[in-house]
Amino acid sequence: MCLSSVFLKTVRDYRIPILGWGIGMGLVVVSPMASVATLLTTPEARAQLASLAATFAWNADPVAVTTIGGYATFKIGIFIFLIIVWPILAGSRTLRGEEERGSLDVLLSVPRPRLRVALEKLAGMWTALLAMGLLIGLVAFGGGQMFGADFGLGDALLFGLDLALICAVFGGLSLLISQFTQERGPAAGATAGLLLVFIVLDMVHRVAPGSEWISRLSPIYYYNLSKALVPSYGVNGGGMLLLLVLAVGLAGAAVWLFVRRDVGGTVPLPRWLRLPERPASRALPVGDWSLRSVYARSLRMVAMPTFWWTLGIAGFAGWMVSAVQLLEAKMSSLLSGSGAAATVIKNLGGGDAGLTAGFLSAMFVFLPLFLMAFAVTQVNHWSADEQDGRLELVLTTPQPRLSVLLGRFAALASATIAISVVTLLVCAWVAVASGLHLDSGNLAAAILGMIPLGLLVAAFGYLASGWLRTAADTGLLSFLLAAWFFISFIGPELKLPDATLRLSPFYYYGTPLLHGLQFTSVLGVIAVAAVALGLGAFRFMRKDIGV
Amino acid sequence: MAAMIDVQGLSKSYGSKLGITDVSFQVEEGDVFGFLGPNGAGKTTTIRLLMALLHADRGTARIAGLDCWEKSVEIKRLIGYMPGEPALDPNLTGGQILEYFAHLRGGVDQAYLKQLTERFELDTSRKFRQYSTGNKRKVVLIQAFMHRPRLLILDEPTSGLDPLNQQEFDRMVLEARNEGRTVFLSSHVLSEVEKTCTTVGIIRDGSLVRIGDVAEVKAIKRYEVTITFANAVPAETFKTVDGVIEVETLNHGHGVRLTMQGPADAVIKAAAHYPVVSLTSYEPSLEDIFLRYYEADGPRATEAHHVP
Numbered sequence: 001m002c003l004s005s006v007f008l009k010t011v012r013d014y015r016i017p018i019l020g021w022g023i024g025m026g027l028v029v030v031s032p033m034a035s036v037a038t039l040l041t042t043p044e045a046r047a048q049l050a051s052l053a054a055t056f057a058w059n060a061d062p063v064a065v066t067t068i069g070g071y072a073t074f075k076i077g078i079f080i081f082l083i084i085v086w087p088i089l090a091g092s093r094t095l096r097g098e099e100e101r102g103s104l105d106v107l108l109s110v111p112r113p114r115l116r117v118a119l120e121k122l123a124g125m126w127t128a129l130l131a132m133g134l135l136i137g138l139v140a141f142g143g144g145q146m147f148g149a150d151f152g153l154g155d156a157l158l159f160g161l162d163l164a165l166i167c168a169v170f171g172g173l174s175l176l177i178s179q180f181t182q183e184r185g186p187a188a189g190a191t192a193g194l195l196l197v198f199i200v201l202d203m204v205h206r207v208a209p210g211s212e213w214i215s216r217l218s219p220i221y222y223y224n225l226s227k228a229l230v231p232s233y234g235v236n237g238g239g240m241l242l243l244l245v246l247a248v249g250l251a252g253a254a255v256w257l258f259v260r261r262d263v264g265g266t267v268p269l270p271r272w273l274r275l276p277e278r279p280a281s282r283a284l285p286v287g288d289w290s291l292r293s294v295y296a297r298s299l300r301m302v303a304m305p306t307f308w309w310t311l312g313i314a315g316f317a318g319w320m321v322s323a324v325q326l327l328e329a330k331m332s333s334l335l336s337g338s339g340a341a342a343t344v345i346k347n348l349g350g351g352d353a354g355l356t357a358g359f360l361s362a363m364f365v366f367l368p369l370f371l372m373a374f375a376v377t378q379v380n381h382w383s384a385d386e387q388d389g390r391l392e393l394v395l396t397t398p399q400p401r402l403s404v405l406l407g408r409f410a411a412l413a414s415a416t417i418a419i420s421v422v423t424l425l426v427c428a429w430v431a432v433a434s435g436l437h438l439d440s441g442n443l444a445a446a447i448l449g450m451i452p453l454g455l456l457v458a459a460f461g462y463l464a465s466g467w468l469r470t471a472a473d474t475g476l477l478s479f480l481l482a483a484w485f486f487i488s489f490i491g492p493e494l495k496l497p498d499a500t501l502r503l504s505p506f507y508y509y510g511t512p513l514l515h516g517l518q519f520t521s522v523l524g525v526i527a528v529a530a531v532a533l534g535l536g537a538f539r540f541m542r543k544d545i546g547v
Numbered sequence: 548m549a550a551m552i553d554v555q556g557l558s559k560s561y562g563s564k565l566g567i568t569d570v571s572f573q574v575e576e577g578d579v580f581g582f583l584g585p586n587g588a589g590k591t592t593t594i595r596l597l598m599a600l601l602h603a604d605r606g607t608a609r610i611a612g613l614d615c616w617e618k619s620v621e622i623k624r625l626i627g628y629m630p631g632e633p634a635l636d637p638n639l640t641g642g643q644i645l646e647y648f649a650h651l652r653g654g655v656d657q658a659y660l661k662q663l664t665e666r667f668e669l670d671t672s673r674k675f676r677q678y679s680t681g682n683k684r685k686v687v688l689i690q691a692f693m694h695r696p697r698l699l700i701l702d703e704p705t706s707g708l709d710p711l712n713q714q715e716f717d718r719m720v721l722e723a724r725n726e727g728r729t730v731f732l733s734s735h736v737l738s739e740v741e742k743t744c745t746t747v748g749i750i751r752d753g754s755l756v757r758i759g760d761v762a763e764v765k766a767i768k769r770y771e772v773t774i775t776f777a778n779a780v781p782a783e784t785f786k787t788v789d790g791v792i793e794v795e796t797l798n799h800g801h802g803v804r805l806t807m808q809g810p811a812d813a814v815i816k817a818a819a820h821y822p823v824v825s826l827t828s829y830e831p832s833l834e835d836i837f838l839r840y841y842e843a844d845g846p847r848a849t850e851a852h853h854v855p
Binding site: 279293393398543 | 620634
């Protein structure tokens with residue numbers, strides 16, 4: 001039944017991402033609801049929260065932030081790029097990815113018009129986005145009910161629809177760009193770059209009055225016009241309609257180009273835009289350092305992702321260090337007016353020490369989360385390499401299986417260390433430049449302490465890949481990450497038992513910016529990671545490859 | 548002389564799916580062994596067991612006297628391997644792939660490697676993903692030969708190569724044989740094995756059904772000749788002709804389809820007595836040969852037929 005048409009097959013292929021991304025992103029929406037519920041205990045606390053949100057207005061419109069729905073909408077502003085990652089990848093894979101694999105040749109050899117095949121695939125992607133939007137809406141509604149929000153099911157579903165529409169816009173853009181690239185990677189990369197540009201364009205009007213016309217150039221602006229989780233604000237039908245038109249227009253243009261170009265080729269670019277053709281050569285790259293061992297090759301493979309993740313993580317950490325002093329006054333009032341708020345900050349990684357360090361510590365809990373997400377992506381590559389047979393030839397050379405696995409893991413470990421060290425250097429430099437006094441030992445502990453957490457996720461992933469296929473392995477790790485985050489940062493509000501809280505690695509990370517690292521906890525995490533890696537290695541050494 | 552490859556009672560299944568059952572054979576050092584069988588017969592499973600990519604359920608596989616699983620690293624120093632479906636990092640160029648595997652094998656003679664790329668006229672500057680199927684095969688073929696291994700294990704090596712490169716491959720196998728190296732190659736093309744191999748094993752449905760000298764295996768090779776005549780010709784004319792095994796009348800006697808074995812000279816002479824409109828010869832696939840030769844109650848059995 002699921003294989004009776006291109007459309008159904010496409011939807012079937014997306015079933016795991018629909019569930020994983022839908023529920024995962026739904027939990028991301030619910031997370032701030034849990035924290036704000038405890039922040040709003042007194043009128044003073046509400047006023048201070050509104051004032052604090054206004055400080056971050058450049059990031060998202062602070063509309064009704066003292067309501068659960070308003071605060072969640074405000075906080076989602078910073079995560080919009082995260083939510084749009086999947087449609088960007090899906091858009092680039094929909095046609096170009098299949099062309100790369102060669103599977104589109106076979107599909108287009110059946111007596112079915114190329115236009116229909118493309119439209120069915122596009123419809124499959126849109127259906128997946130709608131299903132994700134539906135799941136996000138349902139999870140948001142459930143979270144809202146749990147924490148006493150004032151928005152209803154219809155509002156939550158409209159919120160999910162708005163998200164699905166902005167995702168469809170970027171999925172369409174990615175699909176369009178992939179008509180001009182030979183490979184899907186550059187298409188996804190270029191679309192992600194445009195996403196960042198659009199996010200910045202959207203921010204412009206919030207920091208520079210009178211510049212709204214600039215922000216109108218960004219689809220993100222029209223997405224932000226609707227705030228369905230704030231019933232008093234509602235949705236902007238015009239904005240949503242425009243997003244729909246954009247999504248249809250971009251995807252339509254992509255399909256129009258696809259049916260007119262060579263399969264496996266690209267839309268011809270003007271001569272001046274084409275890369276010069278390389279002459280044929282029989283030269284061999286004898287001196288290339290990255291080809292000397294499995295470790296060196298793995299390091300080269302992980303280099304580019306490491307660069308981008310370092311940019312993101314170090315940038316986020318540096319920005320938090322630079323911004324924290326500006327927020328100190330407002331935070332001081334907020335915390336003094338609300339005991340519950342102090343509890344939330346403590347849950348997030350703060351405590352009763354200096355306010356600046358406390359707030360910074362609360363923000364720094366996102367760093368290990370990001371590093372763990374990076375580890376998930378790299379485990380995905382390892383698992384995919386095995387599943388797709390790319391390890392087979394390597395394993396037929398006189399390299400022990402253990403060396404191959406450890407070479408890859410060591411490269412990943414090197415990358416996590418590099419990200420952490422650069423982040424530490426950036427934070428230390430920003431702190432000095434902005435005159436912020438931070439305990440250098442604790443700062444080092446907070447940033448370098450996330451390395452074991454990254455390695456733990458990687459080790460779990462390597463272990464699970466001994467049995468699971470790539471999609472299941474990545475899905476399991478993503479679920480674990482979301483569950484751990486939920487347990488550590490919402491669990492205390494739900495009065496989860498201590499034994500449950502201890503299941504999350506964040507528990508052992510603690511509040512290192514304030515209290516330094518608990519070395520026994522860190523050693524415990526390292527020990528668990530080592531055991532998982534050891535079991536994973538044992539399994540890998542004995543398993544059938546490519547089965 | 549000790550066997551280079553010694554397989555005894557090797558079995559492997561994938562859950563409920565058949566892999567291979569109780570396969571036993573030996574390949575002497577310096578031999579060129581053709582491993583024949585239709586698709587899905589168990590050729591690749593056997594090869595992957597030899598390469599320690601799979602773990603056998605039962606039986607043993609030894610190369611140069613070493614257990615393939617227990618001593619896999621030592622064994623791989625002796626082997627050049629070409630998989631049936633090469634999958635490599637699509638972002639590496641052909642040159643990078645060859646250099647990478649050269650390092651993983653502990654270094655190779657760069658002059659010889661360059662010579663191989665020139666023999667196959669391989670453009671090493673292109674990314675693997677940009678190569679045609681044939682060029683991908685060339686990259687993997689070169690990496691199998693580049694360290695002059697004692698044993699070459701090649702899984703359907705000429706699949707996807709054009710005739711010129713197939714000839715080059717035949718020459719390389721011949722050179723390897725002349726240098727005393729051992730070659731184990733799988734194929735489902737009988738004529739390819741005939742050209743290059745000295746010994747042949749035939750596998751079907753996971754069991755080795757025949758093993759022996761290539762000349763003996765040729766005995767099972769049959770082909771079909773279809774002759775169309777201007778007038779009706781009695782089928783009996785061909786039934787007693789040398790080499791004819793079976794005669795089928797076509798088009799109300801205006802044509803015959805002959806199943807033959809051996810030279811066609813007698814048939815051509817017999818047909819020449821009648822006005823011939825057309826004559827076509829067709830070499831059946833190995834699958835067809837197996838279907839006919841190894842019928843359910845035919846010689847297929849649990850033990851291979853060893854031809855002296």
